[in-house]
Amino acid sequence: MPEPQPAPGTAPAPTSTPGDAPADLPVDAPFVEAAGLTRQWNGAGGVADVSLAIPRGGFVSILGPSGCGKSTLLRLLAGLETPQAGSIRIDGRDMTHAPAAARGLSMVFQSYALFPHLSVAENILFGMRVRRAPRAERAARLAEAVAMLGLEGLERRRPAELSGGQRQRVALARAVVSGHPLCLMDEPLSNLDAKLRHSVRRDIKALQRRLGLTVVYVTHDQTEAMSLSDIVVLMRAGRVEQIAPPAALYAAPVSIFAAEFVGEPPMAMVQGAALGMPGRVVGIRPEKLRLAAPGAGDLTGRVVDVEFLGAGSRVVIEHAAARGLVASVAGAAGLAPGTEIGLCLPEDDRVLFDALTGRAERGPQQDRGAQDRQTGPRDGRKAPSPQPPEPQQSNL
Amino acid sequence: MADAFTLQRRRRAIHGWLLLAPSLVMLTAFAFYPSAATLWASLFSRGTRRRPAEFIGLENYGRLFDDPTFWLVATNNLLYAGVTIPLSIALALVMALWADARIPARSFVRTAYFTPTVLPMIAAANLWLFFYTPGFGVLDRIGGLFGAASVNWLGQPETALWAVSAVTVWKEAGFFMIFYLAALQTIPPDLREAAAIEGAGRWTYTRRVVLPLLMPTTLFILVNAMINSVKLIDHLFILTRGGPSDASKLILYYVWENAFAFFDRPAAAAMTVLVLAGLGTLAALQFLVIDRRTHYR
Structure with missing residues (x-):
């Protein structure tokens, strides 16, 4: 395969304002x-x-x-x-x-x-x-x-x-x-x-x-x-x-909107007050939500539905202070709808949002995404090769 | 088993004929029978009370071919068609492209272009009579402003046919424009954008994309314009009555004259048969030849 050919008349010659863009920089400069x-x-x-x-x-x-x-x-x-x-x-x-x-x-x-x-x-x-x-x-x-x-x-x-x-x-x-x-x-x-x-x-x-x-x-x-x-x-x-x-x-979604738009099923949102964190909303991804005996764990919810997907199941759970609560578990869950069930939201996997603004609060668990937030695509694409990096694991 | 099958088939056949019946009855009563009757009548002599009509074969046709007026009228009609068909279609296309573009007062422009179609032909002819009248007609007035001499557009053999053609073009273009406008609106705007990204300018886009996509419409309009070039003679009655010295006489007008002014029904019938044959051949040619090269979605 040939390399991508620039269109006629679009030779990759950057308009070099003096002292602004050296000839070897365009690889790094945004296209x-x-x-x-x-x-x-x-x-x-x-x-x-x-x-x-x-x-x-x-x-x-x-x-x-x-x-x-x-x-x-x-x-x-x-x-x-x-x-x-x-x-x-x-x-x-x-x-x-x-x-x-x-x-x-x-x-x-x-x-x-x-x-x-x-x-x-x-x-x-x-x-x-x-x-x-x-x-x-x-x-x-x-x-x-x-x-x-x-x-x-x-x-x-x-x-x-x-x-x-x-x-x-x-x-x-x-x-x-x-x-x-x-x-x-x-x-x-x-x-x-x-x-x-x-x-x-x-x-x-x-x-x-x-x-x-x-x-x-x-x-x-x-x-x-x-x-x-x-x-x-x-x-x-x-x-x-x-x-x-x-x-x-x-x-590390920056807002409740981002958290609820991304992921299938999306991130569940729990009123902070229910977890002893008033003024906040706590987000948790389905695969991080752990099930426990009723009464144990951070919350006690009620099983609404169990969707069997083959490799695992999705347990849809209802709780007065939460929306979109879903737990991904391995195998068939063996839970009947209507069952009371305990939920653990591991401290490290919680994503905290301000209840008023809906913006994420920086928690220690968010550090790995922090450098990407709103700063544009500076995701380590320094290599001059036209090959994009390996696809990232997205846990879908 | 076989019986049930036959019964089923018969029932289907009856259904089919029932569905066909209404249009079959109408077409027979108003198209097939009159055509056949005309053909039949053209083979008989003109009957009088003393001498009833008798079968004379193709003699009427022979008489027609010996009639110099028939040839003049046929030539007139060919010229009339040759001018009005391409001009009205081209004008309709240009007006449609213009009225489809983003221009101010778009609906006003469309309405204005369509107005002549709404007008009855007789009214339009009276209007144009006023335009053409020598001395105080609009055309003469405008010409007079520039010092041009008065022209009797309808009164001289050299200009009468063209003056009559102009009225037809004016009358038909707006009607055809509506078809083009409708067709233009079915072309998705994505195509224009795709063409723009590929570097096609406005003219290239029109020529390479719009015109080919309008071909089915053009074919339809072409057939209509052709039929109208024979059919549309109302304005002759107002403007020239075929004169002067038959310069603007068209075939259908001559047919009418023969049938209802000269009371020579067989001659009129023979001419009608010739017109039908000519039109039928043309329509068949159009649909067979152009249709094959036309894209239908």
Whole structure:
């Protein structure tokens, strides 16, 4: 596989302001950098004052509930939307007001946005034909992309004659063939069924590694974001809630919102007063919650339901001062609904939040995530290789 | 076993015919029978009280082909179609692209473009009569401002047909625009964005994506425009009555004249049959040839 080729005219030459960026620095400098981006409609919706930095070759997910502005952010990066304030730099050059085509990026749309009247091959080569690439080059790149995405034999079909997964791969091939080092994806898997979503997710990750692409991936599915990315940008109501690698986001959420958005099932929240910590909310991940005899432990709850999942079970527990209490236990739990049960929240695994602000309080157990909080992606990606680091264990 | 099967089949057949019946009855009464009757009538002589009509075979057609007016009228109609069809379609497309873009007062623009369609053809013709009138008509007034001489648009053989064509284009373009507008709205905006990211400009996007996606609509409009180029003659009655010296006479007007002014029914029937045959051939060609190269979603 060739290295990602910069698009014609996008030679990686940073605009070197004297004394600012030595020639050997770009590897370390963020590839995509957004500062104070704001785009709202009549003062509502959209994004407000969003800043983030994306390293070269990184896989960054923008995660959030619907309507949080994640798609707007992506469209701002793509140049399909103009910011009211803030700036965008791509590969060291100011792209805030550059048209989409000049930014050297490709995009995979949620609807795939394939041209219905063109064949698979024509769809993939649309951009190259627009740029008047020579015929031989087109043929070579087409063959390469088709082989890479397993679309052999489908070149002459129309999008309407393809399955959802195949259309998805054509959209990916169109992005790959452009040769742009940056690829933006807007919920690319949301139109696929669960099983296909799983396999395409792996394909996307493999493709990104193989080509050393920098990917910005918008999703509302936290499982997708956690399993795919090096860095997750969690958004809420148009603002960045937290930027962290998946493991740090999981272990040390900065707020109740982050804690309850991430993880399947998400973190349970217990009123501090019930645990002798008034004014606080105590969060606990399901796998950290220990079951005990009734009366023993920190709380006594009532079993509502037991979901058997094969390797283990989820015990859903009800308690007046808590919400979302779930304990993950090994094997079949053997508990009947309605049973009283004791709960232990180990001191070290508790995540403490301020009950008023909903923000996390720094506890000793949060130190490992502390350096990631709100400081952007400085997660030790100093190596100049375009390979992203090994996927982090996310305990899902 | 076999009996039940036959019964089932028969029941299905009856169902099918019942469902077909309403349209079959209507089409037979108002399309198939009149066409067949016309064809039949075109093979008989013109009957009078003394000499009843008798079968004369293709003699009516021969008479028609010897009639120089028929050829003039046919040429007129070809010119009329050759001008009105492409012009009204092109104008409709341009107006639709314009009215679909983000422009101020978009709905006003759309309504304005559509207004001619709402107007009855007779009213439109009266309006244009006022435009064309020599001396105090709008066109002459405007021309007069620039010092141009007065032109009798409808009164001279050189301009009469074109003046009549202009009214048709004006009348039809707004109607066709509605179809284009509807088709444009079914094109997902994602495509424009995908094309923009691939570096396609506005013109490239229109040419490579929008126009091909509008092809089914264009085909539909083309068939309609073609039929209208034969059918739409109302304004002739107001504007020129086919004159001067048959310069603006179209086939259907001539058919009407033969049937109801000259009372030569067989000649009218023969001409109608020829028109039907011509239109049928064209429609078949369009659907067979262009359809194959048109993308349908």
